[in-house]
Amino acid sequence: MxxxxxxxxxxxxxxxxxxxxxxxxxxxxxARLRLKLAAHLTQPGRSAVSRxxxxxxxxxxxxxxCDSGCSTCxxxxxxxxxxxxxxxxTFVRPRK
Numbered sequence: 001m002x003x004x005x006x007x008x009x010x011x012x013x014x015x016x017x018x019x020x021x022x023x024x025x026x027x028x029x030x031a032r033l034r035l036k037l038a039a040h041l042t043q044p045g046r047s048a049v050s051r052x053x054x055x056x057x058x059x060x061x062x063x064x065x066c067d068s069g070c071s072t073c074x075x076x077x078x079x080x081x082x083x084x085x086x087x088x089x090t091f092v093r094p095r096k
Contacts, residue, residue: 034058 023030034057041054 019030038054038058041050041057046054
């Protein structure tokens with residue numbers, strides 16, 4: 001029983017990690033997948049818990065993506081960036 005429980009916990013952790021990486025690297029595709037799952041969960045005939053989870057998933061995917069301006073992932077272009085704020089790279093040769 002404990003071995004099965006350990007494998008179950010590991011599977012949940014791996015799934016959570018995959019979902020986190022997916023949402024950080026591909027926010028639009030993750031939002032689309034979340035909406036499909038929410039639509040599947042909120043179908044008539046599902047249990048109340050399933051419909052509630054589906055509605056929470058649908059609400060959490062609103063306002064996500066690169067055009068939403070949330071700037072949680074840090075990968076979107078920012079309108080507040082100062083144009084002269086960059087520094088040039090300087091390369092130093094290693095001493096022999």
